[in-house]
Every structure is written in C-alpha cells, then in structure tokens.
Amino acid sequence: MTRFIFITGGVVSSLGKGLASAALGALLQARGFKVRLRKLDPYINVDPGTMSPYQHGEVYVTDDGAETDLDLGHYERFTGVASRQSDNVTTGRIYSDVIARERRGDYLGATIQVIPHITDAIKEFAQADVQDEDFILCEIGGTVGDIESLPFLEAIRQMRNELGIERTMFLHLTLVPYIPAAGELKTKPTQHSVKELQNVGIQPDILMCRADREIPHSERRKIALFCNVREERVIPGLDADTIYRVPLNLHEAGLDAQVCDFFGLETPNPDVSTWKEIVQRVISPEGEVTIAIVGKYTELKDAYKSLDEALTHGGIANNVKVNLEWMNAEIFEADDEDAVVQRLEGVHGILVPGGFGERGTEGKIRAVRFAREHNVPFFGICLGMQMAVVEAARNLAGIKGAGSTEFGPWDDPVVGLMTEWIAEGVTHRRDEESDKGGTMRLGAYECRVRPDTEVHRIYGADVIFERHRHRYEVNVSYKDALESAGLLFSGMSPDGILPEIVEFPGHVWFVGVQFHPELLSKPFNPHPLFISFIEAAVAQSRLV
Ligand code: GLN
Numbered sequence: 001m002t003r004f005i006f007i008t009g010g011v012v013s014s015l016g017k018g019l020a021s022a023a024l025g026a027l028l029q030a031r032g033f034k035v036r037l038r039k040l041d042p043y044i045n046v047d048p049g050t051m052s053p054y055q056h057g058e059v060y061v062t063d064d065g066a067e068t069d070l071d072l073g074h075y076e077r078f079t080g081v082a083s084r085q086s087d088n089v090t091t092g093r094i095y096s097d098v099i100a101r102e103r104r105g106d107y108l109g110a111t112i113q114v115i116p117h118i119t120d121a122i123k124e125f126a127q128a129d130v131q132d133e134d135f136i137l138c139e140i141g142g143t144v145g146d147i148e149s150l151p152f153l154e155a156i157r158q159m160r161n162e163l164g165i166e167r168t169m170f171l172h173l174t175l176v177p178y179i180p181a182a183g184e185l186k187t188k189p190t191q192h193s194v195k196e197l198q199n200v201g202i203q204p205d206i207l208m209c210r211a212d213r214e215i216p217h218s219e220r221r222k223i224a225l226f227c228n229v230r231e232e233r234v235i236p237g238l239d240a241d242t243i244y245r246v247p248l249n250l251h252e253a254g255l256d257a258q259v260c261d262f263f264g265l266e267t268p269n270p271d272v273s274t275w276k277e278i279v280q281r282v283i284s285p286e287g288e289v290t291i292a293i294v295g296k297y298t299e300l301k302d303a304y305k306s307l308d309e310a311l312t313h314g315g316i317a318n319n320v321k322v323n324l325e326w327m328n329a330e331i332f333e334a335d336d337e338d339a340v341v342q343r344l345e346g347v348h349g350i351l352v353p354g355g356f357g358e359r360g361t362e363g364k365i366r367a368v369r370f371a372r373e374h375n376v377p378f379f380g381i382c383l384g385m386q387m388a389v390v391e392a393a394r395n396l397a398g399i400k401g402a403g404s405t406e407f408g409p410w411d412d413p414v415v416g417l418m419t420e421w422i423a424e425g426v427t428h429r430r431d432e433e434s435d436k437g438g439t440m441r442l443g444a445y446e447c448r449v450r451p452d453t454e455v456h457r458i459y460g461a462d463v464i465f466e467r468h469r470h471r472y473e474v475n476v477s478y479k480d481a482l483e484s485a486g487l488l489f490s491g492m493s494p495d496g497i498l499p500e501i502v503e504f505p506g507h508v509w510f511v512g513v514q515f516h517p518e519l520l521s522k523p524f525n526p527h528p529l530f531i532s533f534i535e536a537a538v539a540q541s542r543l544v
Pocket residue numbers: 353354355356357381382383384406469470471472473
C-alpha cells in the first residue's frame with residue numbers, strides 16, 4: 001500500500017522544505033521502506049528549464065531528460081533514488097495538459113474549471129507512475145497563503161478524503177523566530193500559518209518548526225495546543241552545521257518515529273550510521289584544499305547547488321575540507337597576465353562550470369589557459385569543457401578564429417549548434433528557430449571511454465552514462481587537429497560523432513566533460529571524477 005506524505009511550508013520561503021523532505025525520505029528508507037519524492041511547483045513555467053539561475057537556482061536534470069527543480073537534487077543525494085520526469089510538475093504543465101485535452105475534445109460539453117479539472121489533473125499527477133513504493137513524499141512548492149498554491153492545497157485536501165487518513169499525512173513546516181528584544185522564541189507566526197492551512201480545510205498532522213535554537217518545552221506545548229497537533233508531533237527542526245546532519249537531527253527529534261506511529265507502522269529503530277560517518281568526515285577533515293570556481297552566477301550559490309555538493313563529496317572521499325572560491329569570470333577579462341596569475345596562483349584546482357551566454361567566456365578561456373600552462377588541476381564542465389577546447393584550438397592548434405557559435409559567427413566554429421542527434425533510436429532535429437524550452441540534449445546518454453586514458457582509469461569502465469543539458473557541442477571535424485596539438489578526446493558518443501570528454505595527457509589533472517557529473521554524486525557514493533579531481537588538488541596543495 002502506497003502512503004502519501006504531503007509537505008507544505010508556511011511563514012516564509014527558504015525554510016529548507018526540500019532538505020527536510022529529502023531527510024525524511026532517507027530516514028524512512030533506513031527503516032526499510034521504499035520511497036519516492038516528488039515536487040509540485042505552483043509557478044506557471046512548464047518547467048524551470050527556461051528560468052535564469054538567478055530566479056530559481058540550478059536546473060536539475062533527471063536521467064529521463066526532465067529539467068526540474070533543484071530540490072530533486074536533494075532528494076537524489078539523500079535517498080539515491082533516481083528521479084524521473086513524473087516527479088516534478090508545475091502549474092504550467094498542469095494547465096497546458098488540461099488545455100490540450102480540452103482542445104482535443106476530451107471534456108466535450110463541459111466548462112473547464114479549477115475545481116474539478118485542474119485539481120483532478122494535480123491528483124492524477126501526484127499518483128502517477130507509482131509502483132511498489134511504500135511512501136510518496138510530495139512537497140508543495142511555495143508558501144501557504146500564496147494565491148498560486150491554492151489549487152494544489154485543494155487537491156491534497158481532496159486526496160485525504162479519497163484515500164483516507166490511513167494513507168495520507170500532512171506535514172507542515174514553519175518558522176519559530178527568535179526576537180532578540182524580547183529574548184524569546186515566538187510561536188505566533190506558526191499559529192497563523194496553521195490557521196491559513198485550516199482555512200483551506202487542511203489540518204496538519206505533524207508540524208516541523210524551524211528555529212535557530214532549542215524550542216523550550218513550554219513553547220512546543222503552546223504550539224500543540226493552538227495548532228491542534230499532538231505535542232510529540234511538534235518536531236523542532238534546528239539549524240545544522242552541515243546539511244548531512246539534518247537526517248540525524250530529525251531522527252533524534254522523533255520525526256520518523258512519529259510518521260510510523262501516525263500510520264500504525266512498527267519497524268526496528270533505523271540504522272543511521274552512514275549519516276553519522278558522513279557528518280564526521282565533513283566536520284573533522286584532515287586537511288583542506290581551495291578550488292576556484294570561475295563561472296557566471298557566482299553570487300548565488302543555489303545556481304551551482306549540485307556542483308557545490310559534489311565538491312563536498314570529493315572532499316569527503318579524500319578526508320579534506322574543500323574551500324570554494326567563487327570568481328566571476330568577467331573579472332579575468334580586464335586583467336593583464338600578472339593579475340590572472342595573482343588571482344589564481346594560490347588555488348589547488350580550477351573549475352569552470354556549465355553556463356549559458358557569452359558574458360564572461362573570454363575570462364573563462366583565460367582561466368583555462370592559466371590552469372593548462374601552470375599545471376594546476378583543471379575540471380571543465382559542459383560550457384567549461386567547450387571553453388577548454390576553444391582555448392586549446394586558439395593557443396595550441398593555431399586555430400586563431402576558434403569560438404562557439406553560441407556567441408556569434410566564427411571563422412572556426414569548433415563548438416557549434418547541435419542540429420541532429422539520436423536518443424534511444426529517435427533522431428532529434430533542431431535549428432536556430434527551434435523553441436527554447438525542453439529542446440536541449442537532455443538526460444542520460446551513453447559515452448564510450450577510450451582505453452589507456454586518465455578518465456578510463458578514473459571510471460574503471462569502458463561505457464558510462466552521464467546526464468546532459470546543452471545545445472552546443474564540440475565539432476568533431478576539429479578532432480584530428482586538436483589531437484595533434486595534444487588534446488586527447490577520451491570519451492565519445494557511441495556513434496563517434498559527439499565528443500564527450502577531453503583530457504591533456506601529461507598535465508597533472510585536466511579533464512573536460514560535456515555532461516554534468518555533479519548531478520550523479522552522492523555523499524555516500526561520491527562521483528569518481530570529483531574524487532579524482534580533489535585527490536589531484538590535495539597533491540597540488542602539497543606543492544604550493
Ligand atoms: N551553453 C552551452 C550549451 O548550450 C553549455 C551548456 C551548459 O553548460 N549546461 O551547449
């Protein structure tokens with residue numbers, strides 16, 4: 001029997017609903033249950049793929065090629081369960097499906113309304129693609145009280161009636177702020193937030209109260225009384241020194257025990273030793289390394305969420321703390337050679353991440369050149385790999401007019417718009433005029449790794465599957481010229497047309513990948529490329 005846990009948030013946004021959901025998923029897993037997490041987002045974009053990272057943070061890509069909310073990254077990192085297209089839906093997608101059905105004539109004769117047509121579509125989605133999972137944890141984006149979330153709240157209210165209390169639970173996250181002038185934690189915002197929920201017919205079963213300090217017993221009792229929730233189901237969610245401590249904190253606070261109690265499930269106490277080990281490694285590293293991230297959206301950490309985590313995982317594997325120095329690539333454009341050297345000479349590794357648009361790309365190319373010429377570990381991801389190829393073309397292969405057609409015409413388009421490729425036997429075609437949404441090369445693709453290369457040693461495999469999200473691709477017709485100049489194409493698509501990995505033999509560590517390995521890294525199973533990159537950075541730290 002599949003049970004549904006609906007997670008809502010109140011008072012303010014950014015309470016860490018996604019993390020709390022992911023941590024609860026991990027705890028239920030540790031109790032032996034099969035879980036799946038999904039997210040219902042109230043915004044009108046069909047998916048977050050067309051949104052700027054400044055608006056929405058990273059776009060997380062699934063194996064099956066969905067562009068999704070970054071919370072799905074947390075879900076995967078905490079549970080190891082690969083998300084699917086069916087795990088993230090938005091108001092935009094719901095409406096476009098309903099409108100397409102209306103045009104087809106599926107509802108002939110009816111007036112299409114939010115209730116029941118939109119709410120039915122939401123309920124259908126929440127229950128779609130469910131197999132033998134014991135729990136579906138369904139996070140509702142946004143904050144209770146927003147106009148946009150109303151249809152979602154109405155849909156989950158209906159689900160409680162339809163599936164019964166034995167199969168549905170409402171978990172509500174709130175904030176209990178500390179007011180310094182009064183020297184007190186305040187419960188009123190929580191009371192108001194629960195009232196908002198009750199107004200739409202939802203009585204939370206469990207409250208998780210975020211606070212920056214211990215919530216005294218008296219305040220928990222007050223919340224329980226005013227919010228109509230049992231006292232032991234008022235769970236404190238205290239700030240943590242590392243996100244990987246959240247499962248441990250919530251377990252200690254009794255969250256998973258209360259969820260099981262609510263559903264009348266009895267299981268032995270879960271084994272949370274993996275999380276203890278991870279936390280231990282994060283908080284007591286044996287050394288540290290500094291990695292420069294030369295990117296575009298460097299002011300907003302959420303824009304590179306998975307990358308940030310994957311580097312932490314690489315640190316966990318090597319027992320070191322990874323300090324990240326976020327550098328806006330544009331600053332390198334105005335620099336002279338000495339200034340570039342000054343900025344980068346102390347770092348133990350340089351990473352150029354994915355990105356879109358021309359801004360800062362010449363700066364990225366300079367950072368690549370520095371890493372190559374000074375033998376500093378270099379990792380280029382997606383746009384970072386493309387820039388590494390342009391750098392090698394211009395400065396090693398003598399192809400002076402090399403560039404990417406993403407930024408206009410070049411004499412030598414060593415990176416060009418992909419106009420045709422094959423995915424699972426289906427040929428995809430694109431041109432300059434194609435729609436922007438959902439039309440990139442997306443999701444997991446096979447890559448053949450060339451034997452006797454550094455990446456083959458790192459992966460220990462001939463064939464790998466990695467997730468993609470890009471429109472442009474290194475042009476294979478420049479392969480021979482670039483290889484003669486020393487850049488080795490160590491991974492290719494199975495048909496040999498799309499270059500997927502490049503490396504510089506002889507360099508301490510220089511790898512560029514067209515895909516996004518950060519999306520697959522887990523704290524309990526760090527990605528091999530990140531383990532290896534940080535290992536190289538550790539070696540570098542002994543030199544500088
Ligand atoms: N802008 C580049 C492309 O579309 C790289 C994309 C990325 O880094 N994710 O190919």
